[in-house]
Amino acid sequence: MENYIKGKIVEDPLQITDIPISNIPQNVLWMQVRGGTKMRNVISHVTTFYENKRDDISCIWTGYGKSVEKAISCAEVMKRNYNFKLHQYTKTGYKIVEEYWDPVVPELDQIVVKKKLPIVHIYLSSKPLDSRELGYQPPGQFVPSQGNVNISKEK
Numbered sequence: 001m002e003n004y005i006k007g008k009i010v011e012d013p014l015q016i017t018d019i020p021i022s023n024i025p026q027n028v029l030w031m032q033v034r035g036g037t038k039m040r041n042v043i044s045h046v047t048t049f050y051e052n053k054r055d056d057i058s059c060i061w062t063g064y065g066k067s068v069e070k071a072i073s074c075a076e077v078m079k080r081n082y083n084f085k086l087h088q089y090t091k092t093g094y095k096i097v098e099e100y101w102d103p104v105v106p107e108l109d110q111i112v113v114k115k116k117l118p119i120v121h122i123y124l125s126s127k128p129l130d131s132r133e134l135g136y137q138p139p140g141q142f143v144p145s146q147g148n149v150n151i152s153k154e155k
């Protein structure tokens with residue numbers, strides 16, 4: 001690859017219609033998290049947006065590529081901020097991104113690399129969602145199994 005330099009990157013912009021969740025309400029807040037997104041800024045924005053609407057929360061967190069983990073973290077922080085009372089759908093998939101590599105040597109052809117980047121959409125709602133839907137998680141705090149570990153307190 002020493003004979004090539006990275007050129008343009010082409011990706012289709014995300015549209016709310018691309019999210020594989022049915023019956024998304026009109027008033028949904030869609031947060032698209034990127035690699036450079038500061039979590040405290042987006043969490044602060046969501047908290048301010050829903051400041052007086054504790055019973056009508058509808059938010060989608062989306063992240064792809066390296067920002068998948070950040071989108072998941074933002075959703076988990078939001079659930080914690082609302083006392084684990086939010087219903088959740090999680091949908092995963094792939095987003096196609098094309099990278100163009102331009103030749104340094106004139107005799108070579110341009111290379112196009114198509115990447116399939118993982119993408120996650122996490123829909124949080126204060127209103128009940130269809131529990132039969134794939135990816136549904138009910139409200140409540142997840143407590144991982146401790147296995148055979150004895151965690152009793154000694155007196």
